[in-house]
Amino acid sequence: MHPTVLLDASRLLSRTERAAPTGIDRVCLAYAEWLIAHPYYRMVPVRARKGQLALVSNDWFRDRISEMRSRWNGLSEAQDRPQDTALLQALSATQRPQYSVRSPLPVSTETRKKRHVARQFFRARRTALPSAMAYINVGHTGLDEPELLNSLQEAGIPRLLMVHDLIPVTHPQYCRLGDDEKHARRMRHALSLGSHIIANSAYTASELGRFATANDLPSLPVDVAHLGLESHLGQAEPLETARPYFVHVGTIEGRKNLAFILSLWRTLAEQMGEQTPALVLIGRYGWENEAELALLHRCPELQGLVHQAEGMSDHTLTKIMLGAQAVLSPSSVEGFDLPAVEASALGVPLIASDIPPHRELVGHARLIDPLDGSGWMSAIQEYSARKPSAPQYTAPSWAEHFAIVEERILNPLATLHQQG
Structure with a gap:
């Protein structure tokens, strides 16, 4: 039995x-x-x-698992979703777009509560x-x-x-x-x-x-x-673009240290002008992120440079990660940091904060103190000019x-x- x-x-x-x-x-x-x-x-x-x-x-649950897997990995989709297509077009443009691709600002907590329809019955x-x-x-x-x-x-x-x-x-x-x-x-x-x-x-x-x-x-x-890691990781061709770009994957929330990165990108734009690389934030809006949202949606220097998308299939996400100069992981604190491990497994260069989980899991990465502005600026400019080869990495x-x-x-x- x-x-x-x-x-x-x-x-x-x-x-x-x-x-x-x-x-x-x-x-x-x-x-x-x-x-x-x-x-x-x-x-x-x-x-x-x-x-x-x-x-x-049991049968109903197994059907839901199959549906979620198919939807999340995106391998069965005939084409990208509208926001994904807009993002791919923006990154592939030969000149800096006038506007950024972004998800709408999150609604208030009260509005979310009113719109939320609780599913009381899950079989x-x-x-x-x-x-x-x-x-x-x-x-x-x-x-x-x-x-x-x-x-x-x-x-x-x-x-x-x-x-x-x-x-x-x-x-x-x-x-x-x-x-x-x-x-x-x-x-x-x-x-x-x-x-x-x-x-x-x-x-x-x-x-x-x-x-x-x-x-x-x-x-x-x-x-x-x-x-x-997901078994289908890497089953995509890298996105080819005329302009370099960097990627961050994860919820847009305070602990990810993105206000620091966005402020740094504004300085990069002032110094590099049209040569400034793009930045793609892939993830949902989280909590305690007022500074990030203000920079992302209201800072004129970042328009056309910094893009954000959520609900992306794994297939499109992998394509964008593979084409990036590097994946950025500047978090102040993490428990594991799956995107950093995924980037390393894909052979994409990784610039990450020097915190214990990163030293444990991706010690080969370019590790920089999460508040070292000049260190991050130097690394991004260096990687923007030339994408380095990522070291061999054995992923868990x-x-x-x-x-x-x-x-x-x-x-x-x-x-x-x-x-x-």
């Missing part, structure tokens, strides 16, 4: 209509696909509802959960309240949880008001009610250890397993990640489950 693993699909189910995923969304999708295809473990999808778990229709039903060997949650969902983990603990089901970062706790200035308290609750519940932790980097594991010590919480078993893989999860956590749990 195959051991049952409960996979918390709450985050994935809230993303069923998104055009493009976040980094954590990609992790959730990778786990779903791995467990669906696993020859031994039987995956049962569940979602959190008011502190309890509800079963999700989930309240019923007795099957006897399970383990519960897996890799999306941070439902951990801010204790009821969910408490009920699993009472049922004798081990709780395997992934921690992606502690940024809202360690750097609350970059997050929404109240997110620090909410995330601290998640971490307290994970450490006091979880059974095993997966950390996406040694840095994240170290920060979690500090949090546990500072809050007098138990130290759970923690395994560091670097995240893998999902196969390696899941081998750690299976060999160190699931297989021992399966043995105990069978003995019980």
Whole structure:
């Protein structure tokens, strides 16, 4: 009999209509696909509802996973989306365009609430959960309240949880008001009610250890397993342009240090004139980004130079990354930084901030202090004049990640489950 693993699909189910995923969304999708295809473990999808778990229709869930994969990778699309096409045209122009390609400014929180239509039914039903060997949650969902983990603990089901970062706790200035308290609750519940932790980097594991010590919480078993990359990464031809450009991939939010980069680009425009390279920001608007939005949408020196797009398929994203002089990753803080790893795997030069996760994962990159303006300016001008060759890089893989999860956590749990 195959051991049952409960996979918390709450985050994935809230993303069923998104055009493009976040980094954590990609992790959730990778786990779903791995467990669906696993020859031994039987995956049962569940979602959190008011502190309890509800079963999700297995067939319906598998269909949604297939749809999300097809939409997010973009390999099956006959043509680029309108905004993608506009961006590709702007980058391919022989002269600097008069206007930038940008997504509309985000609406207010209140307007978002009014427009949001909550999807109350995800083919989930309240019923007795099957006897399970383990519960897996890799999306941070439902951990801010204790009821969910408490009920699993009472049922004798081990709780395997992934921690992606502690940024809202360690750097609350970059997050929404109240997110620090909410995330601290998640971490307290994970450490006091979880059974095993997966950390996406040694840095994240170290920060979690500090949090546990500072809050007098138990130290759970923690395994560091670097995240893998999409299997179709690199299945695109580089975008060929007459003018050089650079790329940043990630949510447009304060911790990404983009206000610093945009201010630097304004100085570059003053110094280099028509020779100024373009900058492409690929990502959704996030939080605490007023300075970034003011520069992006209102600074005349950046018009036609700095572009922004969201909801881009992986195929188009890869094409744009491959054609760039370099990918920029100037973040003040990260837990893992998947785009930096992806750029390195693609052989694209990387200029990144000198922070612990970058030293751990992409130490070969041009690492510069995140506030060293002259250092960043010099590197960008140098790379703009001549695109350097990227060093050989061996990227972490999902196969390696899941081998750690299976060999160190699931297989021992399966043995105990069978003995019980």
